[in-house]
Amino acid sequence: xxxxxxxxxxxxxxxxxxxxxxxxxxxxxxxxxxxxxxxxxxxxxxxxxxxxxxxxxxxxxxxxxxxxxxxxxxxxxxxxxxxxxxxxxxxxxxxxxxxxxxxxxxxxxxxxxxxxxxxxxxxxxxxxxxxxxxxxxxxxxxxxxxxxxxxxxxxxxxxxxxxxxxxxxxxxxxxxxxxxxxxxxxxxxxxxxxxxxxxxxxxxxxxxxxxxxxxxxxxxxxxxxxxxxxxxxxxxxxxxxxxxxxxxxxxxxxxxxxxxxxxxxxxxxxxxxxxxxxxxxxxxxxxxxxxxxxxxxxxxxxxxxxxxxxxxxxxxxxxxxxxxxxxxxxxxxxxxxxxxxxxxxxxxxxxxxxxxxxxxxxxxxxxxxxxxxxxxxxxxxxxxxxxxxxxxxxxxxxxxxxxxxxxxxxxxxxxxxxxxxxxxxxxxxxxxxxxxxxxxxxxxxxxxxxxxxxxxxxxxxxxxxxxxxxxxxxxxxxxxxxxxxxxxxxxxxxxxxxxxxxxxxxxxxxxxxxxxxxxxxxxxxxxxxxxxxxxxxxxxxxxxxxxxxxxxxxxxxxxxxxxxxxxxxxxxxxxxxxxxxxxxxxxxxxxxxxxxxxxxxxxxxxxx
Amino acid sequence: xxxxxxxxxxxxxxxxxxxxxxxxxxxxxxxxxxxxxxxxxxxxxxxxxxxxxxxxxxxxxxxxxxxxxxxxxxxxxxxxxxxxxxxxxxxxxxxxxxxxxxxxxxxxxxxxxxxxxxxxxxxxxxxxxxxxxxxxxxxxxxxxxxxxxxxxxxxxxxxxxxxxxxxxxxxxxxxxxxxxxxxxxxxxxxxxxxxxxxxxxxxxxxxxxxxxxxxxxxxxxxxxxxxxxxxxxxxxxxxxxxxxxxxxxxxxxxxxxxxxxxxxxxxxxxxxxxxxxxxxxxxxxxxxxxxxxxxxxxxxxxxxxxxxxxxxxxxxxxxxxxxxxxxxxxxxxxxxxxxxxxxxxxxxxxx
Numbered sequence: 001x002x003x004x005x006x007x008x009x010x011x012x013x014x015x016x017x018x019x020x021x022x023x024x025x026x027x028x029x030x031x032x033x034x035x036x037x038x039x040x041x042x043x044x045x046x047x048x049x050x051x052x053x054x055x056x057x058x059x060x061x062x063x064x065x066x067x068x069x070x071x072x073x074x075x076x077x078x079x080x081x082x083x084x085x086x087x088x089x090x091x092x093x094x095x096x097x098x099x100x101x102x103x104x105x106x107x108x109x110x111x112x113x114x115x116x117x118x119x120x121x122x123x124x125x126x127x128x129x130x131x132x133x134x135x136x137x138x139x140x141x142x143x144x145x146x147x148x149x150x151x152x153x154x155x156x157x158x159x160x161x162x163x164x165x166x167x168x169x170x171x172x173x174x175x176x177x178x179x180x181x182x183x184x185x186x187x188x189x190x191x192x193x194x195x196x197x198x199x200x201x202x203x204x205x206x207x208x209x210x211x212x213x214x215x216x217x218x219x220x221x222x223x224x225x226x227x228x229x230x231x232x233x234x235x236x237x238x239x240x241x242x243x244x245x246x247x248x249x250x251x252x253x254x255x256x257x258x259x260x261x262x263x264x265x266x267x268x269x270x271x272x273x274x275x276x277x278x279x280x281x282x283x284x285x286x287x288x289x290x291x292x293x294x295x296x297x298x299x300x301x302x303x304x305x306x307x308x309x310x311x312x313x314x315x316x317x318x319x320x321x322x323x324x325x326x327x328x329x330x331x332x333x334x335x336x337x338x339x340x341x342x343x344x345x346x347x348x349x350x351x352x353x354x355x356x357x358x359x360x361x362x363x364x365x366x367x368x369x370x371x372x373x374x375x376x377x378x379x380x381x382x383x384x385x386x387x388x389x390x391x392x393x394x395x396x397x398x399x400x401x402x403x404x405x406x407x408x409x410x411x412x413x414x415x416x417x418x419x420x421x422x423x424x425x426x427x428x429x430x431x432x433x434x435x436x437x438x439x440x441x442x443x444x445x446x447x448x449x450x451x452x453x454x455x456x457x458x459x460x461x462x463x464x465x466x467x468x469x470x471x472x473x474x475x476x477x478x479x480x481x482x483x484x485x486x487x488x489x490x491x492x493x494x495x496x497x498x499x500x501x502x503x504x505x506x507x508x509x510x511x512x513x514x515x516x517x518x519x520x521x522x523x524x525x526x527x528x529x530x531x532x533x534x535x536x537x538x539x540x541x542x543x544x545x546x547x548x549x550x551x552x553x554x555x556x557x558x559x560x561x562x563x564x565x566x567x568x569x570x571x572x573x574x575x576x577x578x579x580x581x582x583x584x585x586x587x588x589x590x591x592x593x594x595x596x597x598x599x600x601x602x603x604x605x606x607x608x
Numbered sequence: 609x610x611x612x613x614x615x616x617x618x619x620x621x622x623x624x625x626x627x628x629x630x631x632x633x634x635x636x637x638x639x640x641x642x643x644x645x646x647x648x649x650x651x652x653x654x655x656x657x658x659x660x661x662x663x664x665x666x667x668x669x670x671x672x673x674x675x676x677x678x679x680x681x682x683x684x685x686x687x688x689x690x691x692x693x694x695x696x697x698x699x700x701x702x703x704x705x706x707x708x709x710x711x712x713x714x715x716x717x718x719x720x721x722x723x724x725x726x727x728x729x730x731x732x733x734x735x736x737x738x739x740x741x742x743x744x745x746x747x748x749x750x751x752x753x754x755x756x757x758x759x760x761x762x763x764x765x766x767x768x769x770x771x772x773x774x775x776x777x778x779x780x781x782x783x784x785x786x787x788x789x790x791x792x793x794x795x796x797x798x799x800x801x802x803x804x805x806x807x808x809x810x811x812x813x814x815x816x817x818x819x820x821x822x823x824x825x826x827x828x829x830x831x832x833x834x835x836x837x838x839x840x841x842x843x844x845x846x847x848x849x850x851x852x853x854x855x856x857x858x859x860x861x862x863x864x865x866x867x868x869x870x871x872x873x874x875x876x877x878x879x880x881x882x883x884x885x886x887x888x889x890x891x892x893x894x895x896x897x898x899x900x901x902x903x904x905x906x907x908x909x910x911x912x913x914x915x916x917x918x919x920x921x922x923x924x925x926x927x928x929x930x931x932x933x934x935x936x937x938x939x940x941x942x943x944x945x946x947x948x949x950x951x952x953x954x955x956x957x958x959x
Contacts, residue, residue: 076620077620077622452612453617508839510799511798511801515648515651516614519618520619539621555843575612
């Protein structure tokens with residue numbers, strides 16, 4: 001097998017599963033170590049540089065990092081219920097316990113570079129673009145139809161999950177950098193914005209229209225049927241403060257979960273969620289489903305909405321067709337009626353949360369911005385550039401509904417593109433990420449990271465008392481970890497960014513690393529192709545998507561093969577190595593944002 | 609930070625053996641030997657062999673003397689019995705323990721200083737008596753705990769780390785063990801577990817005095833050019849005479865091998881060792897020929913490894929002495945004090 005090229009930053013980046021899975025590639029283990037060290041402000045800044053909204057994301061992120069976390073894999077069969085590190089909630093700890101960070105943020109630039117950028121929509125994607133470009137001297141103008149900035153984060157995430165102060169704080173950090181916010185100015189013509197002479201326009205208007213459900217009775221009983229996402233916005237602004245006693249929420253995504261939990265707080269006594277497909281296939285994150293069920297909300301599945309029943313314009317019930325999932329030879333699923341009698345549920349109000357649609361009625365179709373047959377803009381997925389070169393898209397407006405962390409990632413890429421576009425550079429040449437690889441050895445058996453692996457199980461975040469939480473829509477449910485629990489949870493992190501680096505020339509093939517490795521990751525064996533090698537490892541390789549670290553031929557002609565899959569990064573291989581052939585080296589990887597010229601200053605500052 | 613305990617987390621697919629233990633259950637405390645010490649690999653080989661053979665840890669007694677090697681029983685089989693004896697006196701304590709309770713598996717762990725210098729007399733006698741045991745000699749040719757002076761097994765002409773040439777004649781522990789009457793004699797290399805683990809398993813199955821000399825490089829004091837017990841030297845000069853493929857009863861042997869290349873050796877208790885010969889000239893059941901072979905090849909600077917000698921008809925000390933089969937701790941008072949009438953009878957027989 002071809003020896004592994006560790007000079008390619010992608011190799012070690014992929015070993016840091018959480019960071020690899022994060023759309024914004026936040027250096028997760030780096031900030032978790034800082035939290036363990038009590039350096040909350042530094043931990044916050046590592047986050048802020050990379051994902052702009054640590055306090056908001058620490059409460060609401062879809063956390064693609066957690067299913068990827070190695071901790072869940074190494075606890076498999078070692079504990080009853082393997083659980084990843086509570087990465088998202090640790091992020092919140094950094095935000096909750098930090099000092100005032102304003103002095104650490106880039107201030108208003110001393111002078112303008114003379115270029116003007118319009119960001120349409122004041123959601124996370126636009127604000128990320130503004131944050132990346134404003135410090136470089138760009139004059140950024142952010143438009144939004146709502147009077148306050150924040151977009152989806154402010155209007156559609158319920159207050160009991162995300163208090164308004166947190167939004168004000170983090171949105172404020174961006175706007176305070178000299179960004180001009182024009183709240184309450186809904187843009188109804190892109191042509192008009194372009195005519196104002198902006199150097200580039202960023203469209204971050206989200207996916208605002210919730211999908212409707214056109215079945216019999218929808219029109220007649222319309223007064224008691226709401227599009228979930230609009231209803232959430234109304235609740236957020238206080239226009240809606242109560243709901244019927246019996247509420248049905250249609251749909252299985254996170255918006256449906258927000259709807260049902262909000263309804264429960266606004267007087268809904270009998271609140272239930274009804275989904276077309278199976279419980280397992282629901283789009284909502286497992287923890288959001290758990291949270292809803294924890295509050296006594298049943299989730300009924302395999303029921304396809306058939307009609308709204310109404311009497312004198314008043315909604316009385318819904319009927320559903322019972323279906324089952326049938327899989328054909330290719331594994332494709334179809335829902336077929338079971339033939340049983342339709343299910344009927346009485347209700348006073350229905351919230352439809354069956355997805356969102358894109359809509360750009362305000363973008364003229366004759367100005368050069370093309371749309372595909374699903375109504376989404378035609379974009380270069382790497383640069384976020386539209387077919388009209390001065391227009392860029394990001395967030396839910398770009399590829400349909402995703403989540404905040406994807407919006408941030410889009411914003412960073414769009415900002416890089418806009419900067420290059422304004423500088424007249426090629427957009428296709430993306431800046432290299434910053435990476436560094438530094439030995440953590442401090443002495444014999446002494447490392448600059450804590451390599452004593454904690455055996456603790458995942459700590460649960462304390463909740464506000466249910467009576468109190470359910471009484472008000474504004475009481476935050478999760479209380480966040482306190483400092484000592486945060487420390488213990490942080491210690492569960494395996495420090496996957498502290499890499500096992502192997503130097504072939506130093507190895508004397510004494511087997512010490514093989515003998516000590518608690519996970520049986522390391523094998524010395526005859527070379528072969530990858531499939532062959534995977535079949536000859538000391539411990540079976542169960543995840544081919546996880547890389548093998550392979551050395552060149554050693555003195556005996558064998559090669560060193562390390563399966564990265566379940567490595568604890570405990571460093572015992574390096575501690576037992578007599579020649580220093582193994583070393584533990586911290587791999588710090590940061591995406592390059594707009595205008596950064598590969599200066600590793602931030603790397604040095606945050607190095608533990 | 610000092611030495612960390614090995615994390616309890618293990619590979620998700622780590623299997624359990626027939627007695628319900630994982631390999632990790634056979635481990636001991638974390639080793640305090642130098643990083644890269646060959647002795648740690650030997651400990652790992654013992655762990656692997658015991659796990660594969662479904663040995664219950666509480667049926668094993670580990671005995672050792674003094675030295676780096678004699679510290680190692682702390683680092684494997686943490687749930688077995690252990691006795692760290694006086695320097696060079698492990699064989700007599702082991703003999704006594706074996707006389708008292710023949711049902712345990714006795715693992716004698718010693719080094720070249722402990723066995724070939726201070727304990728040479730004990731070493732010779734425990735082999736003579738045919739004590740049923742596995743005697744592991746972790747042989748690195750130096751006194752590691754006292755900064756690397758030559759030990760009695762250092763080859764004549766080999767150089768110390770400081771460049772001093774050894775002028776004394778070495779004690780060849782495998783030849784000595786054979787001459788003194790050991791009935792299973794092998795040599796392994798800590799850097800080759802594929803050979804060593806089956807040797808340990810075969811020695812455990814052997815009923816009688818089983819001796820394994822394991823060349824175990826001392827990375828701190830004897831792993832340099834000029835050493836004959838370094839990783840490089842042993843790898844370059846290793847003359848492996850055979851490989852053990854099976855240590856099972858005859859009925860279970862099913863695999864085919866090239867005719868002529870395989871020797872099945874049936875032992876006294878019906879167990880069979882299947883040896884794949886590498887060197888046709890070596891016959892492990894002919895003691896005189898084996899001794900000649902070892903001398904010839906060692907004279908050429910080769911390190912002869914593998915199963916060197918096996919007496920398939922071996923008997924152990926209990927058979928020689930006709931001792932009672934029940935362990936002494938399981939004998940009741942009636943058995944131990946049979947009463948006045950029996951005493952009279954014995955006395956009468958001696959008049």
